[in-house]
Amino acid sequence: MDEKAFTVEFCKYLKSKFQDIKVEYIKELEVRYKIAGKEEITALLYNAYTEYRIDPSEINSIFEKSIVWVNDKNKKTMENIVPIIKGKRFYMEIQDLKFGKDLYFEKLNEELYIYYAFDNEHHISYVKIEDLKKLEISSNEIRDVAIDNLITLVPQIKRIDFDGFFIITANGIYESSLILLDDIWTKENFPVKGDFVIAIPAREVLLITGTQEEKGLKILKEKYLNDDMEYSYFITKEMFVLRNSRWEVY
Template sequence: MFRLTLLFTLFAATALHAADPLSQKHFTARYAEAVEAAYAGAKVEVVGDLEVEVSSGDEQSTRSFLDNAYKSYQADPEAIDDILQRYVAALNDMLNPDPRNDIGRLFPVIKDNTYITEIKAVLRQSEGYDPSDPFPFYYEQLNRELVVMYAFDSETGISMASADDVEAFGIAGPALRARAVENLMNYLPGISREGSNRLSLVKADGNYEASLILAEDIWTRDNFDVAGDIVIFVPSRDVLMVTGSKDVEGLAVARELIASNEWPYFISGHGFVRTSEGWVVFDKP
């Protein structure tokens, strides 16, 4: 069963009009040519507009969905070479997986149930789909809205861990999550906070802010002296807002910010309150 390179990123950009912009068909062809040039011996098949199947000589296979690459191109047509280079480089870990299953590169990633549903929809539309096949990526339910997935992070890109990858580690559940969080905390250059106790923004590296909700040691009254219980919002992977369950103004501002913006790498519009059972959906006004 092939691995999927999922490029669902929901870029929020206004398209710039350039002379004779590439159509989806021609952009896909340019991407296919770039892959062939970068990976000698790779078999590249254009499945449809913005969809390409790539296979290596050792039968590793991946399917690239270029919707967001094309959106990036529409926003900045002059950057097409950089865009293609970035997306082509991301194939490396898929076509040349690390046989060691290096748990030291494993980081936690926060997604929502909609993300899982979208992957399943893509799978159902894929050639050779078998409904008896297991879901290709390992994930854990965090609460009724959010899931925790795990990703191998390298210089060339991020690839999601499968159930087989996790089984090879010999650990799962709380131990797996603790190790992935430890990896993340060792990787991040630092964590800072901007704003006030009414509403603050937690900053890290611009990629893993949402994942910080799993770092138990952060979520103390000393760090966040808010009104009521700690409430967080993660509209995007790089945005982590914090306020209090009794701070009416802070909650209102956070929700207005989420509603009035289009977020890249969108996760959820819900708030989540810190309880003894973990993060629970918080929809109170």
């Protein structure tokens, strides 16, 4: 099934699930819909389509995951804002959408962006510029607020050791966001040779090696960042090095 057919099927699925719903096909992998009594939603199906390509037999559960949150209460408070790392592809995909223009974000480097979201247990909703105004949060303080909340959400970070690199696990959602926690980036936590080098190909994947770890760098490139690897919630296949407290493209 190509992208257009997948999007059409998602529209059909929405109409089969809800009686009072208006669905608008915007373009491939982008749908706008509104359920009576709820906010209008712009659904970006890029991650869903990647999941479908990995396992087409799971299409119904993939669709269900994409809409399950409409039944939840969408709480928007300072206490449930979290940072979300996104790559250039996501940034470029949403730039021409009203949805994208409404969102608040910060540029981390030429490949990575920080978006913010309200974590509501079963779903997230992205923080809009108007949300900051309503909550009276300035652009200077939102990152600190979100990082404090992230620490609460992932109280335990585990390191899995391999020859020349580490895999980091937390809660299965925000691993990539851990690159924003300045205090964890010590050689005591991650004893690698040289400067820290990371790969975050997906939101739940954080791989760590060092600039002098030849084997680790080779494994990351060939196993996790090769052209054939597909990830749900894809971020980027670039690697990044920590220099002067900043993540730079490696």
